[in-house]
């Protein structure tokens with residue numbers, strides 16, 4: 001990988017990156033909830049990185065809306081600090097200066113009519129001063145309970161509709177609802193104001209290079225797809241393990257938990273991409289059709305008590321540091337039953353996958369940060385080798401390493417050099433860092449650019465969101481009624497019950 005400093009500072013050359021060759025037309029972005037963590041750590045740096053790569057129009061404008069007594073300059077300072085701390089590409093004064101000229105801040109509450117009138121005037125002024133052409137995306141980085149108020153205000157103040165020559169779009173952060181019923185209610189509210197094609201629901205996992213690569217791996221090659229079915233696959237494990245705890249997010253996390261936080265969206269999207277049929281083309285409609293078909297075919301095992309597990313991390317040590325247990329975290333009720341770990345078994349009721357379990361697991365404060373999809377193959381139907389010589393031969397596996405060590409691993413058996421026929425597992429690796437010189441754009445960079453371009457490929461449609469809740473709702477209902485999360489020591493690989501869950505099926509979790 002070429003270090004950033006060696007890439008030169010020619011924006012045109014950066015703009016020629018073949019993975020992001022598209023440049024947004026005249027436009028601006030309004031962020032609600034601009035004082036939040038997401039905005040500071042991801043959105044502001046992504047805007048700067050896009051500008052630095054020459055992918056934003058010269059008059060691009062960024063408007064912050066929040067309950068703060070800030071002037072435009074204060075807002076610019078906040079963005080500046082966020083960019084300095086979190087941007088992926090080097091800081092260049094001339095890029096910053098041009099971008100910062102388009103920064104505006106509108107103070108106000110979501111229910112404040114005058115504030116929305118001010119927002120309208122700000123947008124009109126930007127159109128005149130910077131040529132944004134009336135094209136604005138409204139990013140709702142706010143808790144779902146505020147969605148209805150914000151979108152209704154946008155409508156009431158004439159901000160939600162474009163003209164024949166201009167567009168208005170809504171970008172909605174997860175969680176999109178708390179269950180199926182609330183997701184449907186939210187959809188209704190949003191669709192009363194924005195056309196479905198103007199609503200972009202963010203699932204940042206879909207913006208990750210390695211996640212998009214699942215489709216390339218499966219459908220641009222011939223060697224994997226023939227094996228990608230019940231005749232050869234024993235089971236699939238999808239893991240999203242985090243080493244961090246909930247940090248300062250108690251207010252968001254408690255009552256939501258791991259399953260709603262990431263299984264409902266990220267992990268079920270990974271499942272859909274892994275299990276879906278080939279789309280007829282790579283456009284949004286064709287992709288959604290296939291993802292939806294497979295999500296609809298997902299079935300829960302009958303005995304949820306045996307095939308789902310939830311846990312909470314207990315006090316322990318991680319990376320040489322003593323860390324608090326979930327129930328000791330600031331803002332968490334000592335009697336909380338929220339899951340900080342969740343593992344579930346799913347089946348897919350179709351010809352390709354009948355009888356092949358998909359095991360999904362996620363948790364905070366696990367052994368290390370790793371997200372991967374492991375397709376584990378059946379053992380050879382017959383072995384001519386001596387049992388003693390194949391003791392270290394496991395099952396073949398293809399592992400898509402989503403992060404942090406991005407790439408793909410294939411595991412298979414190989415003869416150990418020597419006079420006996422001993423066979424042992426070996427791996428063949430593809431690593432992004434070794435095969436490509438370009439560094440991968442951040443997921444939010446890719447997704448923000450797609451919003452400005454109106455490209456919906458990487459955004460789940462509301463039917464997918466609803467299907468995901470359909471899958472999760474019975475599990476959450478079961479958990480509400482039965483038992484409580486099992487404690488596991490921070491820094492380990494989760495509750496014992498999760499190991500037992502797989503052991504009952506004669507399998508075990510991978511230790512990535």
Ligand code: BG6
Nearest residue numbers: 174204205242261262266371403
């Ligand atoms: C978010 C979840 O969607 O994804 C967080 O709300 C989680 O709880 C985060 O930490 C992980 O994202 P990434 O890209 O670091 O894997």
